[in-house]
Amino acid sequence: MSRRSFLGDMLQTLVERSTARPGTGDDxxxxxxxxxxxxxxxxxxxxxxxxxxxxxxxxxxxxxxxxxxxxxxxxxxxxxxxxxxxxxxxxxxxxxxxxxxxxxxxxxxxxxxxxxxxxxxxxxxxxxxxxxxxxxxxxxxxxxxxxxxxxxxxxxxxFNRGFLVLRQISWETPASILEKIVEYEAVHAIHDWDDLRRRLYPQDRRCFAFFHPSMPDEPLIFVEVALTMTVPNSIQHVLSENRDPRAAHETNVAVFYSISNCQAGLAGISFGSLLIKQVAAELHQELPQLETFVTLSPIPRLSKYLAEQKHTPRAAEVLSGTAEPEQVREAARDYLLSAKDAKGRPYDPVARFHLGNGAQIYAVHAEADLSENGRKQSRGAMVNYQYELSQIEQNHEKFVQEGEICLAPALRAEVKAASKKNRAMA
The missing domain is CATH 1.20.140.90 (Malonyl-CoA decarboxylase, oligemerization domain)
Known part of the structure; x- marks a missing residue:
């Protein structure tokens, strides 16, 4: 990424506009x-x-x-x-x-x-x-x-792609914009400036946002990225205050752990797919050793869905909080694979977004988000969606044309084994 000043970069993207004289009274x-x-x-x-x-x-x-x-x-x-x-x-x-x-x-x-x-x-x-x-x-x-x-x-x-400008948000970004990142963070709340610094300053952390030339001080959407050696199984680890940062060149996994839309007035105008794909390209250019691009995503409607299925023993046990972690993980996995809305699409909106953008489900984890909100919406479960760059278009076509949910090989084998076991017990 260029090291020119943030505002300098933004000013170069501004289109020339006529400046209106101040409005006068009109009765x-x-x-x-x-x-x-x-x-x-x-x-x-x-x-x-x-x-x-x-x-x-x-x-x-x-x-x-x-x-x-x-x-x-x-x-x-x-x-x-x-x-x-x-x-x-x-x-x-x-x-x-x-x-x-x-x-x-x-x-x-x-x-x-x-x-x-x-x-x-x-x-x-x-x-x-x-x-x-x-x-x-x-x-x-x-x-x-x-x-x-x-x-x-x-x-x-x-706000089409031709007008959007991708900029990295760093600790050197103007405070007025950093304050908006704190305000707009919708997935994992940023509690204070120290918390924000832990997400921006270390070499193994990144944040990128789309801006529009007519709104140079207002992020449209931003993504927070953790650079790691392995695919993480909990947000607690990613956001830990006590973790040991790594040098960026010593990592090989890019984890998109939070994507936040900033402008409620742009609802229904999706930038997320463009943002993830462009950030992946930017990171791969900067750090060619990066091999794996995944999310660590919430499962926001899992608890709601289980409440609708509470007559079943597993759903009731998971909702009560007495289920073993493996049982919670299996419930979350089966929900992502089988729960559909009235149109036959995945019931979970985050799943619809990533699968529709060509990602595949990589892994499902229990006890991955132990925050109050994480326990409330998904009993603490989270999921990794993988963006396998060479398969994005193929996965997208399968999902859109056939409704197929693509799985990483290890998860596919796990699902196959579970299905075989269930048939044997029937």
């Missing part, structure tokens, strides 16, 4: 300002008006925001009859003008409004925050899902 309703922005053709006046709208929105309470979203949803909707007429005309004429009319009428006007709102400096962050509010509003007003689809459509374009 019109936000509805009227939005309609005026849609009618505006002047770039400078449009940027100032967009800034005024964003400023007004920021001052709104929950009820006012809901009314704003309803305005977007109803008044800036497509006109189905006009669209149907354009399709009919194009079917008869095959004319480019009629084809162009279909494109214009098929897109709700709110999409163009959002594009124009995205002109001032800092507008992208404001719109991401706006979508966070919209996601909450959809929970009580499901009809707003149409507008949410339009937000998601545009955000996927604005």
């Amino acid at each position: 019109r309703s936000i509805r009227d300002m939005c309609l005026s922005l849609l009618a505006s053709e002047g770039e400078v006046s449009g940027i100032a008006l967009a800034q005024n709208i964003l400023d007004r929105y920021k001052r709104m309470d929950t009820g006012e925001k809901l009314a704003f979203f309803q305005f977007l949803n109803v008044e800036l909707e497509i006109d189905p009859k006009a669209l149907q007429g354009a399709v009919t005309r194009f079917t008869a004429s095959n004319d480019i003008t009629d084809y162009r009319a279909i494109g214009a009428l098929a897109e709700p006007r709110r999409q163009e409004l959002l594009r124009r709102l995205n002109q001032p400096t800092g507008a992208t962050q404001a719109l991401v925050n706006m979508r966070k509010d919209l996601i909450e509003a959809v929970k009580t007003s499901p009809d707003l899902a149409r507008t949410d689809l339009d937000f998601k459509h545009l955000l996927r374009s604005w």
